[in-house]
Amino acid sequence: MSRDIWKRDEVQSPCTDLCTMHPDTGLCLGCARTIDEIGGWSQLTPAERARVMAELPNRDAQPQKRRGGRAARRAE
Numbered sequence: 638m639s640r641d642i643w644k645r646d647e648v649q650s651p652c653t654d655l656c657t658m659h660p661d662t663g664l665c666l667g668c669a670r671t672i673d674e675i676g677g678w679s680q681l682t683p684a685e686r687a688r689v690m691a692e693l694p695n696r697d698a699q700p701q702k703r704r705g706g707r708a709a710r711r712a713e
Contacts, residue, residue, distance in 0.1 A: 648686035648687050650678055651668040651670065652667065652668050652675075653667035653668055654667065655667030655668075656675075659698055659699050662697070662698055662699070662700065664696055664697075664698035665698060666699055667698075669693045669697075670693070
């Protein structure tokens with residue numbers, strides 16, 4: 638019996654099972670998708686999925702920023 642019948646040509650989900658949305662960026666910390674992209678993934682066309690997948694490496698789900706310290710307090 639061939640297992641090829643279960644192969645699909647669809648773009649697979651980038652989900653990493655670390656599903657936590659960053660409050661500032663609105664991106665998932667695991668896969669860097671928006672909540673709309675995650676919720677609508679199964680409805681996206683293969684071309685739309687490929688576009689999202691191509692954008693993911695350029696997204697910063699959790700930007701690294703300094704907490705501010707003394708300089709930030711002086712600026713207030």
